[in-house]
Structure formats: C-alpha cells, structure tokens
Amino acid sequence: MALPQxxxxxxxxxxLDGTKLRQVTAVTPRKTENVARRLDCHREFGDxxxxxxxxxIGDGYDSIWTAPVAPGNDGEQSLTPAGGSRSRCCR
Numbered sequence: 001m002a003l004p005q006x007x008x009x010x011x012x013x014x015x016l017d018g019t020k021l022r023q024v025t026a027v028t029p030r031k032t033e034n035v036a037r038r039l040d041c042h043r044e045f046g047d048x049x050x051x052x053x054x055x056x057i058g059d060g061y062d063s064i065w066t067a068p069v070a071p072g073n074d075g076e077q078s079l080t081p082a083g084g085s086r087s088r089c090c091r
Contacts, residue, residue, distance in 0.1 A: 047075025
C-alpha cells in the first residue's frame with residue numbers, strides 16, 4: 001500500500017523481499033468483530049498535488065502486512081487502517 005518513489009532509467013532487476021514486512025493493525029477502544037478491513041493511503045507531492053486511495057480487504061484474510069519505505073524526495077504519505085489513527089508509513 002505504501003507508494004515508494006521509484007526512478008527507472010534503464011534495464012532494472014527487481015527483488016521482492018518480505019523479510020522487513022510489518023503487520024498493520026487498528027486499535028479500537030472496545031473489542032470488535034473481523035468483518036472487513038480497510039486501508040486508506042494518501043500521498044502528497046511537492047507540487048501540492050495529491051492522490052488518495054482506499055482498499056477494502058474482505059474477511060477471507062486474517063492480517064494485513066506492509067513494507068516500510070524510505071520517504072520520497074518530495075511530499076509525504078500516510079497509511080491508515082480503518083479504525084486507527086493516521087500515521088506516517090515511511091519512517
């Protein structure tokens with residue numbers, strides 16, 4: 001869900017490495033049922049343009065994982081689990 005900044009200038013090898021994944025959780029004041037999960041991702045760019053996306057993850061999944069990414073060269077981004085508070089996903 002994070003939106004890493006990727007600059008490609010030619011042939012590039014891509015390595016997918018899951019060893020640094022972190023589980024995404026939402027903290028709620030009371031016990032809740034696992035009906036569905038939603039993740040909201042917001043990316044703001046240096047020119048003040050932005051994009052926001054929301055993904056609903058059904059009850060067929062018991063967890064959500066994301067990889068930490070380095071901050072982009074411009075702007076900020078955040079990843080928010082439904083029911084959680086907005087936090088920086090890039091640190």
